Amino acid sequence: MIRMLLALMMITTAAQAQAQTLRLAATTSFNNSGLSDVLLPAIKMDTGIDVQLLVVGTGQAIRLGQAGDVDAILVHSKTAEEAFVSDGFGTHRREIMYNDFVLIGPVQDPAMIKTSATAAQALQRIATAEATFVSRGDDSGTHKKELALWSEAALEPEQFGAWYKGVGSGMGASLNSASGLDAYIMADRASWLNFGNKGGLGLLFSGDPKLFNQYAYLPVNPAKHGHVNAEAAVRLEHWLTSRRAKDIINKYTINGQALFIFNSQP
Amino acid sequence: MKEIWAGVQEAFRLIFILDADLIEITLRSLEVSLTALMIASALALPFGTWLAIRRFRYRRFTIAVLNALMGLPPVVVGLVVYLLLSRSGPFGVMGLLFTPTAMIIAQVIIITPLIASITHQAMRELWSEYHDLLISLNTTKRQRVVALIWDGRRTLMTAALAGFGRAIGEVGAIMIVGGNIDHATRVLTTAIALETGKGDFALALGLGFVLITLTLVVNLAIHALSRTEQEGTW
Amino acid sequence: MVSPAISVCLDSVVVKRRGKTVLGPVDLCLQADGFTIVLGPNGAGKTTLLKVLHGVERVSRGSVQWSIPNAQVREAQAYVFQSPIMLRRSVRQNLAYPLQLIGIDKAEIASRVVDWAQKTGLQDALDFPAPRLSGGEKQKLALGRALIRMPKVLFLDEPCANLDGRSTREIEELLYDATKAGTRIIMTTHDLGQARRLADSVLFLMNGALHEHGAASNFFAAPSTSEAQAFLNGDIIE
Numbered sequence: 001m002i003r004m005l006l007a008l009m010m011i012t013t014a015a016q017a018q019a020q021t022l023r024l025a026a027t028t029s030f031n032n033s034g035l036s037d038v039l040l041p042a043i044k045m046d047t048g049i050d051v052q053l054l055v056v057g058t059g060q061a062i063r064l065g066q067a068g069d070v071d072a073i074l075v076h077s078k079t080a081e082e083a084f085v086s087d088g089f090g091t092h093r094r095e096i097m098y099n100d101f102v103l104i105g106p107v108q109d110p111a112m113i114k115t116s117a118t119a120a121q122a123l124q125r126i127a128t129a130e131a132t133f134v135s136r137g138d139d140s141g142t143h144k145k146e147l148a149l150w151s152e153a154a155l156e157p158e159q160f161g162a163w164y165k166g167v168g169s170g171m172g173a174s175l176n177s178a179s180g181l182d183a184y185i186m187a188d189r190a191s192w193l194n195f196g197n198k199g200g201l202g203l204l205f206s207g208d209p210k211l212f213n214q215y216a217y218l219p220v221n222p223a224k225h226g227h228v229n230a231e232a233a234v235r236l237e238h239w240l241t242s243r244r245a246k247d248i249i250n251k252y253t254i255n256g257q258a259l260f261i262f263n264s265q266p
Numbered sequence: 267m268k269e270i271w272a273g274v275q276e277a278f279r280l281i282f283i284l285d286a287d288l289i290e291i292t293l294r295s296l297e298v299s300l301t302a303l304m305i306a307s308a309l310a311l312p313f314g315t316w317l318a319i320r321r322f323r324y325r326r327f328t329i330a331v332l333n334a335l336m337g338l339p340p341v342v343v344g345l346v347v348y349l350l351l352s353r354s355g356p357f358g359v360m361g362l363l364f365t366p367t368a369m370i371i372a373q374v375i376i377i378t379p380l381i382a383s384i385t386h387q388a389m390r391e392l393w394s395e396y397h398d399l400l401i402s403l404n405t406t407k408r409q410r411v412v413a414l415i416w417d418g419r420r421t422l423m424t425a426a427l428a429g430f431g432r433a434i435g436e437v438g439a440i441m442i443v444g445g446n447i448d449h450a451t452r453v454l455t456t457a458i459a460l461e462t463g464k465g466d467f468a469l470a471l472g473l474g475f476v477l478i479t480l481t482l483v484v485n486l487a488i489h490a491l492s493r494t495e496q497e498g499t500w
Numbered sequence: 501m502v503s504p505a506i507s508v509c510l511d512s513v514v515v516k517r518r519g520k521t522v523l524g525p526v527d528l529c530l531q532a533d534g535f536t537i538v539l540g541p542n543g544a545g546k547t548t549l550l551k552v553l554h555g556v557e558r559v560s561r562g563s564v565q566w567s568i569p570n571a572q573v574r575e576a577q578a579y580v581f582q583s584p585i586m587l588r589r590s591v592r593q594n595l596a597y598p599l600q601l602i603g604i605d606k607a608e609i610a611s612r613v614v615d616w617a618q619k620t621g622l623q624d625a626l627d628f629p630a631p632r633l634s635g636g637e638k639q640k641l642a643l644g645r646a647l648i649r650m651p652k653v654l655f656l657d658e659p660c661a662n663l664d665g666r667s668t669r670e671i672e673e674l675l676y677d678a679t680k681a682g683t684r685i686i687m688t689t690h691d692l693g694q695a696r697r698l699a700d701s702v703l704f705l706m707n708g709a710l711h712e713h714g715a716a717s718n719f720f721a722a723p724s725t726s727e728a729q730a731f732l733n734g735d736i737i738e
Contacts, residue, residue, distance in 0.1 A: 173463045197465030
């Protein structure tokens with residue numbers, strides 16, 4: 001009886017896998033921007049691939065790739081990506097597009113970051129004013145970028161007081177916390193524009209080249225995990241770096257603002 | 267306050283227009299939780315009854331452990347099931363991760379102790395009532411279990427509904443083992459988590475009200491079908 | 501139909517509970533037929549004796565030997581408790597249950613149920629939920645349920661203790677009919693009047709010991725022990 005049930009389970013799940021499906025782990029910032037809702041149907045139409053999107057933090061995406069539970073990952077943390085490839089878990093990394101990070105905060109701007117010259121200086125002003133700051137705190141690409149900026153400002157988050165709050169959550173959840181606390185937060189522009197609970201927050205600082213946020217696509221190495229859908233991963237990569245993708249990505253706007261810029265090299 | 271009202275309106279709107287996505291995730295929620303309920307009941311009801319009537323050495327210890335398992339944090343269960351079903355894990359070859367089946371497995375683990383514990387409590391009371399009579403009538407163990415389960419069926423139904431409530435409202439475990447994949451493993455609770463994360467509170471609340479309504483409807487339907495509150499029955 | 505005579509012998513039976521001797525040592529043989537009443541003050545061990553005979557009480561020493569094989573013994577007995585235990589079902593289903601347990605076919609069950617419902621005066625309440633019957637009705641149902649398998653031996657533990665006069669009379673009539681039909685009845689009671697009405701033979705117990713065992717007429721007219729005499733007089737015995 002148990003064996004029959006097990007067999008039945010395996011047949012149905014195998015059947016699901018037969019149809020061209022590809023499991024892609026992507027970061028919360030990719031999904032919260034709304035871009036995935038536009039890309040996935042186009043991918044299905046053009047290539048026939050059913051992309052099953054798992055929206056998780058960068059750390060978890062890398063973990064899933066290492067475990068072979070997904071066929072490819074799309075993240076935005078260069079150092080983690082390079083380690084992923086050099087450790088043999090990914091075949092290579094392919095840059096697809098970039099957007100930028102922005103600094104969000106209460107519209108009254110108590111720390112006066114609007115007039116900062118650089119992102120590092122803005123963060124410095126926040127620390128000096130000890131204004132409430134929400135950090136992703138989840139080892140994600142966004143979090144790593146934030147830590148790099150603190151480092152550039154010669155500050156150590158470990159030593160910050162209670163005004164610095166690491167929430168350990170995805171982009172949307174962190175924005176919710178910032179909105180609730182009327183706090184400063186670093187977010188990617190796309191997620192911010194698409195966020196539905198802005199409350200008393202506004203976009204205060206952007207434009208520093210250091211806030212540049214590169215997304216890359218990494219197929220999971222079939223040599224390490226033989227079962228991955230390597231063939232579909234390759235086809236998806238071709239699509240993501242094609243003119244069609246460039247078109248869709250560059251044309252994707254929220255309230256007239258373009259969010260991502262396609263920058264894949266052939 | 268206005269957000270809650272917006273949520274109620276959103277719930278009505280979604281139901282009224284029979285939103286396709288809503289129907290899809292609602293059906294999937296039901297599929298996952300009802301299947302988990304059936305499997306869990308098939309395991310828990312006989313076990314709880316057997317535990318009530320059988321005397322053995324470590325009985326008290328078993329009962330204590332069973333009651334403690336009711337407090338298993340669902341998200342921990344999810345993490346453990348993920349590690350087991352992961353490709354790098356022992357059962358990875360079965361390819362069950364990120365499918366509704368994985369979600370069912372996690373929910374079965376979560377709700378079986380709950381159903382078994384309530385069953386045990388109810389059957390123990392009924393057994394102490396029937397004990398002398400059933401022994402005097404020279405019944406076999408199997409006949410006793412059957413008599414207890416049949417006569418105690420209304421309490422058992424409550425136990426099952428408690429399990430169902432726990433399952434359909436669960437989000438931590440099924441998020442991890444299911445992945446909340448659109449059109450594959452997204453259910454009401456994970457969709458609510460997603461929309462909350464996007465800051466779309468009206469939609470999240472709307473889905474929440476749909477979920478509450480669904481649970482109410484299921485409970486009412488079961489009670490109606492078994493005519494629990496009718497005069498003269500118990 | 502002639503059924504083989506059935507008898508039981510208790511050989512030096514002792515029942516201890518928590519180190520205290522509750523019953524025994526008892527040496528006793530009971531024969532195939534008749535109506536035996538077990539008398540004695542509270543705590544004398546009457547219920548324990550009944551349970552030992554029925555096989556639901558474990559003996560610490562001694563043995564209980566029936567004249568038929570052990571496998572058939574419990575099948576041939578039935579027991580009515582002082583507080584009737586009702587299944588949470590209808591009257592009809594309560595009556596049918598003992599027959600279902602031994603696999604009697606449906607038609608036979610149906611006819612016996614109707615038959616016994618009539619004998620116990622419950623024919624109008626067949627589909628009524630049993631737990632909601634009155635005390636007297638419940639006990640009559642318990643008796644009907646006990647007799648429906650046509651047991652050779654029927655034990656009753658103070659069946660009329662909580663009942664009014666009318667119910668008591670109705671139960672006694674049923675017992676009288678049963679005994680006429682050949683059922684061996686062993687019953688405990690407090691009620692001396694009831695004992696006089698029903699008993700063929702009497703067992704008198706006190707403090708776990710069997711003091712007298714004999715024909716009812718002899719016992720009531722001239723008991724051989726002073727304790728029994730005191731009991732019949734209505735004195736408090738210790």
